[in-house]
Amino acid sequence: MSDLLSIVKERNPGEPEFHQAAEEIIDSIKPVLDKNPKYRKYKILERMLEPERLISFRVTWMDDKGEIQVNKGYRVQMNSAIGPYKGGLRFHPSVYPGILKFLAFEQVFKNALTGIPMGGGKGGSDFDPKGKSENEVMRFCQSFFTEMTKHVGHRTDVPAGDIGVGGREIGYMFGTYKKLQNEFTGVLTGKGVGWGGSLMRTEATGYGLVYFAENMLHRRNDSMKGKVCLVSGSGNVAQHAIEKILHMGGRPITASDSSGFIYDEEGITPEKLEFIKDLKNNRRGRIHEYADKYKSARFTEVQQPAAFDPMWDIKADCAFPCATQNEINGKDAENLVKNGIKLIGEGANMPLTIEAINTVIDNGVMYSPGKASNAGGVATSGIEMMQNYLGSYWSAEEVDKRLQHIMKEIHDTCLIAARQYGFEGNYMVGANIAGFTKVADAMIAQGII
Numbered sequence: 405m406s407d408l409l410s411i412v413k414e415r416n417p418g419e420p421e422f423h424q425a426a427e428e429i430i431d432s433i434k435p436v437l438d439k440n441p442k443y444r445k446y447k448i449l450e451r452m453l454e455p456e457r458l459i460s461f462r463v464t465w466m467d468d469k470g471e472i473q474v475n476k477g478y479r480v481q482m483n484s485a486i487g488p489y490k491g492g493l494r495f496h497p498s499v500y501p502g503i504l505k506f507l508a509f510e511q512v513f514k515n516a517l518t519g520i521p522m523g524g525g526k527g528g529s530d531f532d533p534k535g536k537s538e539n540e541v542m543r544f545c546q547s548f549f550t551e552m553t554k555h556v557g558h559r560t561d562v563p564a565g566d567i568g569v570g571g572r573e574i575g576y577m578f579g580t581y582k583k584l585q586n587e588f589t590g591v592l593t594g595k596g597v598g599w600g601g602s603l604m605r606t607e608a609t610g611y612g613l614v615y616f617a618e619n620m621l622h623r624r625n626d627s628m629k630g631k632v633c634l635v636s637g638s639g640n641v642a643q644h645a646i647e648k649i650l651h652m653g654g655r656p657i658t659a660s661d662s663s664g665f666i667y668d669e670e671g672i673t674p675e676k677l678e679f680i681k682d683l684k685n686n687r688r689g690r691i692h693e694y695a696d697k698y699k700s701a702r703f704t705e706v707q708q709p710a711a712f713d714p715m716w717d718i719k720a721d722c723a724f725p726c727a728t729q730n731e732i733n734g735k736d737a738e739n740l741v742k743n744g745i746k747l748i749g750e751g752a753n754m755p756l757t758i759e760a761i762n763t764v765i766d767n768g769v770m771y772s773p774g775k776a777s778n779a780g781g782v783a784t785s786g787i788e789m790m791q792n793y794l795g796s797y798w799s800a801e802e803v804d805k806r807l808q809h810i811m812k813e814i815h816d817t818c819l820i821a822a823r824q825y826g827f828e829g830n831y832m833v834g835a836n837i838a839g840f841t842k843v844a845d846a847m848i849a850q851g852i853i
């Protein structure tokens with residue numbers, strides 16, 4: 405184990421997700437540090453691994469029965485070397501500082517790759533939106549953002565959505581900020597298009613993921629057309645990945661949630677996708693209802709944690725994990741390789757364990773890390789910020805054109821950085837190196853603070 409990784413583990417005990425994210429970066433950055441001693445001299449990686457600020461607070465709210473509920477709230481302001489802190493908010497019972505630190509750390513690299521001046525942050529709460537009424541969600545968001553308002557601002561820190569936080573929650577939080585500050589600014593992204601939001605932000609992460617995959621396939625004179633695709637998750641990223649796969653002539657055959665997955669042998673069609681959107685975004689039901697409605701599909705329950713997930717043992721050309729961290733372990737990766745998978749594009753943040761990444765790369769599978777291939781979401785948040793600064797709105801075509809351009813630039817940047825250090829075709833190493841050098845150089849320029 406590297407010295408730095410042991411220090412990270414010692415300084416951040418009981419935070420395996422953060423250790424994992426740190427390990428991946430420390431390993432891939434080593435050749436850069438060897439070649440550029442200034443990065444070691446200025447202790448850049450050591451500094452990047454320590455949040456600039458970690459805010460932890462109590463969130464008190466009242467449920468529909470009149471009972472007082474207490475949750476934990478956090479914001480990790482990880483790095484502001486190249487711009488205001490930027491990154492999503494996650495509401496999920498698993499949220500604790502270790503998960504948010506891994507997400508914020510990855511966000512720093514991702515945001516640097518977009519070419520837009522944004523630092524990295526992440527936040528959230530252990531609040532579980534599942535089963536909560538509309539009013540309970542609103543009261544929780546209002547209480548959460550009453551505290552957050554003291555720490556954010558359109559030039560300071562601009563949160564957005566992530567797991568459990570979509571347009572509805574962003575609306576309640578924006579309303580709270582506006583009331584407390586008496587100002588209408590772009591303090592959050594993912595806003596409604598009628599009140600400061602950008603067209604295409606909702607679609608951007610999933611669309612960007614598939615644009616990235618299309619770039620990877622083009623490099624091998626191939627395309628998404630006709631590709632059979634496994635997609636996990638059924639939330640924002642998964643829905644729009646499925647939509648873009650369909651636009652590009654591919655055939656998505658799976659979707660999942662934390663209860664299990666559906667496998668539709670005939671493929672998820674645009675009409676069936678509308679059913680998933682309504683199920684998840686409006687009715688907030690479980691994915692098995694898809695199989696109740698469409699006889700071409702079957703539902704398989706998956707108990708968490710599982711030794712392996714049978715969804716990743718279905719034969720396909722491409723896999724797009726779009727649910728959560730570590731959803732593909734070493735055994736799942738072996739199954740994907742055994743079945744001849746050609747490409748794995750990460751839509752979620754860190755969905756592959758380190759063992760799984762090594763397995764797919766060693767077996768020549770095209771693999772893109774989330775910090776590159778899911779960067780379309782935050783890039784479009786950056787585009788929303790630009791529109792807010794200008795007080796202007798761009799058309800969906802304009803934003804989509806910019807998104808496609810950014811995804812191609814990120815794709816090429818990863819390849820160039822990887823090649824420069826002798827890792828031809830390795831998107832993970834390329835993304836880590838390109839993200840790191842951009843932030844590192846800005847940190848050196850700004851002095852030892």
Ligand SMILES: NC(=O)C1=CN([C@@H]2O[C@H](COP(=O)(O)OP(=O)(O)OC[C@H]3O[C@@H](n4cnc5c(N)ncnc54)[C@H](O)[C@@H]3O)[C@@H](O)[C@H]2O)C=CC1
Nearest residue numbers: 566567568609637638639640641661662727728752753781
């Ligand atoms: N929303 C965005 O713009 C971005 C999201 N991401 C990442 O994409 C992933 C999905 O996020 P969203 O779609 O925004 O969230 P979401 O809340 O809309 O959907 C999350 C989906 O994952 C499923 N899920 C959660 N835990 C699971 C588990 N243990 N097993 C199986 N399924 C599970 C949920 O059922 C749901 O379908 C997360 O890793 C997030 O960090 C990354 C970049 C941007």
Ligand SMILES: O=C(O)CCC(=O)C(=O)O
Nearest residue numbers: 491492564566781782785
């Ligand atoms: O749009 C944003 O600011 C955040 C997106 C995000 O949380 C992510 O990229 O993981």
